Amino acid sequence: MSGRIVLRGVSKSFGESTIIRSLDLEIEDGAFVVFVGPSGCGKSTLLRLIAGLEDASSGRIEIDGADVSHVPPAKRGLSMVFQSYALYPHMSVRGNIGFGLKMAGMPREVIRQKVEKAAQILNLSDYLDRKPRQLSGGQRQRVAIGRAIVREPKAFLFDEPLSNLDAALRVQMRLEIAQLHESLRTTMVYVTHDQVEAMTLADKIVVLNGGRIEQAGTPLELYHHPVNLFVAGFIGSPKMNFLAAEVRSVGPEGVVVALAGGQEIAVPVMPGHLTAGAKVTLGMRPEHLRPADRGELVGEVAVAERLGGETYLYLRVPEQPLLVVQTDGGNATRVRERIAVGIERETCHLFDSEGRSLPRLLRHPLADMPRPTDSPS
Amino acid sequence: MATRHASALARTAIAPSALVLFLWMIVPLGMTIYFSLLHYSLLDPGNESFIGFLNYRYFLTDPAFFTALFNTLKLLGAVLALTVVGGILLALLLDQPFFGRGIVRLMVIAPFFVMPTVSALIWKNLLMHPVSGLFAWLAKSVGLRPIDWFAEAPLAAISLIVAWQWLPFAALILLTALQSLDQEQKEAAEMDGAPPISYFFHIVLPHLGRAITVVILIETIFLLNVFAEIRVTTGGGPGLQTTNIPFLVYAQALLQFDVGGASAGGIVAVILANIVAFFLVRMIGRNLEA
Amino acid sequence: MARALSLRRRSLTAVVGWAVGLLLFFPILWMVITSFKTELEAFSTPPRFLFFDWTVENFGIVQQRSDYLKFAGNSIVLSLGSTLLGLAFAIPTAWAMAFAPARRTKDVLLWMLSTKMMPPVGALIPVYLLFKDSGLLDSRVGLIGVEFLLNLPIIVWMLFTYFKEIPADILEAARMDGATLWREIVYVLTPMAVPGIASTVLLNVILAWNEAFWTLNLTTTDAAPLTVFIASYSSPEGLFWAKLSAASTMAIAPILVLGWFSQRQLVRGLTFGAVK
Numbered sequence: 001m002s003g004r005i006v007l008r009g010v011s012k013s014f015g016e017s018t019i020i021r022s023l024d025l026e027i028e029d030g031a032f033v034v035f036v037g038p039s040g041c042g043k044s045t046l047l048r049l050i051a052g053l054e055d056a057s058s059g060r061i062e063i064d065g066a067d068v069s070h071v072p073p074a075k076r077g078l079s080m081v082f083q084s085y086a087l088y089p090h091m092s093v094r095g096n097i098g099f100g101l102k103m104a105g106m107p108r109e110v111i112r113q114k115v116e117k118a119a120q121i122l123n124l125s126d127y128l129d130r131k132p133r134q135l136s137g138g139q140r141q142r143v144a145i146g147r148a149i150v151r152e153p154k155a156f157l158f159d160e161p162l163s164n165l166d167a168a169l170r171v172q173m174r175l176e177i178a179q180l181h182e183s184l185r186t187t188m189v190y191v192t193h194d195q196v197e198a199m200t201l202a203d204k205i206v207v208l209n210g211g212r213i214e215q216a217g218t219p220l221e222l223y224h225h226p227v228n229l230f231v232a233g234f235i236g237s238p239k240m241n242f243l244a245a246e247v248r249s250v251g252p253e254g255v256v257v258a259l260a261g262g263q264e265i266a267v268p269v270m271p272g273h274l275t276a277g278a279k280v281t282l283g284m285r286p287e288h289l290r291p292a293d294r295g296e297l298v299g300e301v302a303v304a305e306r307l308g309g310e311t312y313l314y315l316r317v318p319e320q321p322l323l324v325v326q327t328d329g330g331n332a333t334r335v336r337e338r339i340a341v342g343i344e345r346e347t348c349h350l351f352d353s354e355g356r357s358l359p360r361l362l363r364h365p366l367a368d369m370p371r372p373t374d375s376p377s
Numbered sequence: 378m379a380t381r382h383a384s385a386l387a388r389t390a391i392a393p394s395a396l397v398l399f400l401w402m403i404v405p406l407g408m409t410i411y412f413s414l415l416h417y418s419l420l421d422p423g424n425e426s427f428i429g430f431l432n433y434r435y436f437l438t439d440p441a442f443f444t445a446l447f448n449t450l451k452l453l454g455a456v457l458a459l460t461v462v463g464g465i466l467l468a469l470l471l472d473q474p475f476f477g478r479g480i481v482r483l484m485v486i487a488p489f490f491v492m493p494t495v496s497a498l499i500w501k502n503l504l505m506h507p508v509s510g511l512f513a514w515l516a517k518s519v520g521l522r523p524i525d526w527f528a529e530a531p532l533a534a535i536s537l538i539v540a541w542q543w544l545p546f547a548a549l550i551l552l553t554a555l556q557s558l559d560q561e562q563k564e565a566a567e568m569d570g571a572p573p574i575s576y577f578f579h580i581v582l583p584h585l586g587r588a589i590t591v592v593i594l595i596e597t598i599f600l601l602n603v604f605a606e607i608r609v610t611t612g613g614g615p616g617l618q619t620t621n622i623p624f625l626v627y628a629q630a631l632l633q634f635d636v637g638g639a640s641a642g643g644i645v646a647v648i649l650a651n652i653v654a655f656f657l658v659r660m661i662g663r664n665l666e667a
Numbered sequence: 668m669a670r671a672l673s674l675r676r677r678s679l680t681a682v683v684g685w686a687v688g689l690l691l692f693f694p695i696l697w698m699v700i701t702s703f704k705t706e707l708e709a710f711s712t713p714p715r716f717l718f719f720d721w722t723v724e725n726f727g728i729v730q731q732r733s734d735y736l737k738f739a740g741n742s743i744v745l746s747l748g749s750t751l752l753g754l755a756f757a758i759p760t761a762w763a764m765a766f767a768p769a770r771r772t773k774d775v776l777l778w779m780l781s782t783k784m785m786p787p788v789g790a791l792i793p794v795y796l797l798f799k800d801s802g803l804l805d806s807r808v809g810l811i812g813v814e815f816l817l818n819l820p821i822i823v824w825m826l827f828t829y830f831k832e833i834p835a836d837i838l839e840a841a842r843m844d845g846a847t848l849w850r851e852i853v854y855v856l857t858p859m860a861v862p863g864i865a866s867t868v869l870l871n872v873i874l875a876w877n878e879a880f881w882t883l884n885l886t887t888t889d890a891a892p893l894t895v896f897i898a899s900y901s902s903p904e905g906l907f908w909a910k911l912s913a914a915s916t917m918a919i920a921p922i923l924v925l926g927w928f929s930q931r932q933l934v935r936g937l938t939f940g941a942v943k
Contacts, residue, residue, distance in 0.1 A: 053839050074845040086840035090858045100844035147844070386848065387767035390759035394823060395775060397756065398782050401816040405790030412792060467687070475681040481688035483927050487695055490926030492877040494897040495915040499698045502908055509710045511697065544691070553934050595937060598784050605879030605894070609901045626788040631795070631884065640792050647789040654784065
């Protein structure tokens with residue numbers, strides 16, 4: 001039994017509006033794939049298409065080699081954890097977890113054993129006879145997960161499961177879900193709008209925007225080699241700084257661009273079709289900008305956000321939008337001070353006038369690293 | 378949200394109800410229209426003939442029709458006035474916390490659940506009887522002449538009875554709406570130093586606007602069709618003083634057995650109801666945006 | 668108001684409140700008291716409120732002479748019958764409208780509600796004649812049919828609003844758990860909708876019990892419910908107030924009790940959601 005999921009030419013329209021345009025995607029068996037993107041990008045819709053809760057307007061969906069495009073959800077062999085947990089309020093925890101098995105017609109004794117085993121794994125053994133309304137948010141979440149696990153599906157689907165939890169609980173549950181994947185090795189498809197969850201949990205991230213896949217790849221691949229402005233701005237927090245620039249010259253060592261203020265930087269990317277004079281966008285992540293005495297960018301600090309471990313300085317640089325610079329927590333720069341920030345050419349990104357990124361000359365060593373926990377199968 | 382599978386099933390699920398209500402609408406209405414164009418009397422069966430709009434001419438030019446029309450509107454107006462004003466006052470009262478509020482609320486609600494025939498007869502006999510009724514006794518105790526309600530002011534009597542029955546409905550609706558008034562709005566008004574009267578007229582009343590609209594609309598639908606109270610107390614009289622349109626049609630159909638004429642009357646009643654509804658909805662249409 | 672109101676203010680409100688409440692409730696109270704009087708006592712002045720010879724003879728007389736129980740039975744059969752029939756039609760309809768809405772669903776629902784706005788006189792004659800010719804006049808079956816049609820829009824509407832309050836994702840979870848449509852309805856939807864269904868039944872039993880147009884016009888003796896029974900006291904011979912009171916008390920007592928429990932349902936069912 002394999003949890004390999006393949007989508008070919010899948011699209012979805014509701015009446016006049018098209019949510020998902022013809023989309024192709026392959027999810028390997030056992031992978032943890034995260035769909036991420038802004039509100040309305042279609043990630044939840046895509047998940048529901050895989051689940052069978054919606055019919056695709058066109059295209060094919062395959063699970064474990066079989067075409068399930070017209071198969072109802074019950075028969076696809078999947079389990080789903082909903083954002084609101086969707087527990088059955090009139091059933092006990094035991095009833096909730098065992099409901100799917102009851103629907104499958106398993107004998108009562110078997111159901112009892114499986115439910116108790118799942119409860120044990122999830123620390124719910126003491127709560128089996130309680131009703132959902134008597135449980136806390138985290139406990140309800142676990143019941144929802146338990147309900148999904150116990151059916152031993154080919155793949156798990158998670159629809160923003162952590163959105164309703166407070167920050168501390170969210171971190172804890174994130175770890176538990178990661179550990180769950182470790183132990184079960186089942187395919188997991190996870191939807192979230194939180195890119196931190198995406199970065200920490202995923203083997204592969206699929207960035208969606210306006211019903212289209214902008215980029216799909218490992219977390220670090222997306223971080224170091226975003227294919228366009230959208231992905232570059234979406235991944236990484238605080239957001240990447242984007243500065244308008246113009247090409248001065250191209251060569252085998254990269255592209256030399258000039259900023260509005262006249263500063264010139266040589267960016268190590270393949271020139272592609274760029275010529276001198278072309279308008280481009282220079283991207284720099286806040287964590288790659290450092291205060292430096294002779295830095296190229298000079299400006300006045302507008303806001304200083306001190307988190308203790310690090311400090312974000314918002315810089316007003318002439319002729320540029322507000323720049324975000326990440327510095328060490330011990331940095332004592334104050335608002336209205338003028339500082340200079342140095343640009344690291346190796347970590348700069350360059351985007352053409354259409355927002356496409358120019359491929360780097362050197363690929364980052366970690367970008368293609370599989371997660372250390374992936375089984376070599 | 379639904380899949381194709383569910384959509385087809387949905388249509389079969391709605392069909393029986395829709396069909397049954399459609400027939401309930403069309404068949405009687407259609408037949409009434411048909412009868413209204415005939416000379417058809419149960420006293421003269423088998424001699425039906427097509428007479429076009431003659432029945433309508435007779436019905437609409439009959440002085441009884443105008444009396445009935447005015448009675449209908451008078452009844453409607455009186456009850457609406459009593460219940461809306463009374464309802465607002467009751468709602469304001471019940472919104473205040475006081476000892477035993479729950480019981481008082483139950484007492485206020487009770488009249489709505491009494492069947493119309495009981496209300497009418499209890500009021501007519503035990504309360505309004507000019508000799509032994511309670512009202513008569515009360516009047517005499519303070520030296521006033523007791524009113525013979527059903528002889529001197531029959532329509533007023535009926536209005537009173539109907540208003541008593543519908544007051545709880547208005548009060549309940551308005552109370553529900555009142556209690557949805559944002560607590561924070563109340564507190565903001567307090568901070569602004571608004572005196573109670575001005576608070577009522579500028580904040581409470583507009584907020585209740587929609588609920589009042591609903592009360593008026595729904596009560597109108599039912600009040601245009603008051604029947605049982607009339608039939609059981611006055612039989613439309615004395616004379617025509619308590620005959621409204623529904624009773625007029627009923628009298629023509631089941632007492633005079635003039636099916637043709639009564640059918641025309643029935644259609645007139647339907648048209649009347651539609652006209653009233655149309656104007657009502659237009660006049661206060663803004664408030665009703667769902 | 669978060670502040671405590673002054674004692675004087677609260678006492679004043681209480682006095683006014685109780686006065687108003689008793690005033691409005693008084694006719695009912697007076698009726699109940701009268702049912703325990705003899706006919707002579709009931710008709711005599713000055714009327715006595717508490718200190719008279721209480722008797723329960725009227726209740727017995729009413730049953731003996733006019734067979735109250737038969738009419739009560741008819742009321743029960745009518746109310747329950749029409750409501751249950753309504754449920755049978757309305758549950759699938761409301762389910763479809765709440766969970767599988769099409770573009771026209773809202774229109775269909777509004778149209779159904781609008782059927783309640785038709786003046787009954789517009790249908791009186793054909794229905795009466797049809798019933799007469801098919802022997803349905805004064806029959807329980809015919810009457811149940813009419814009451815069913817009268818209340819169906821309200822039942823559909825109320826169930827629709829209750830179903831809409833059931834979170835859609837719980838039903839989807841059932842689907843993911845392997846439930847077919849039928850099992851989804853039986854194991855998940857219905858248990859969650861039971862309070863809503865109970866409320867709907869409550870309100871509609873009350874409405875059917877009190878309906879006084881069709882019951883008065885389509886029945887005489889066999890199928891006549893309590894509304895008609897009481898109407899027969901409109902022109903009786905001799906003294907009848909105490910008996911009328913006793914009969915009325917018995918006729919309205921069950922509904923009064925039910926009604927006290929159904930205030931919220933009343934608002935929901937009869938204002939079509941326009942007031943929350």
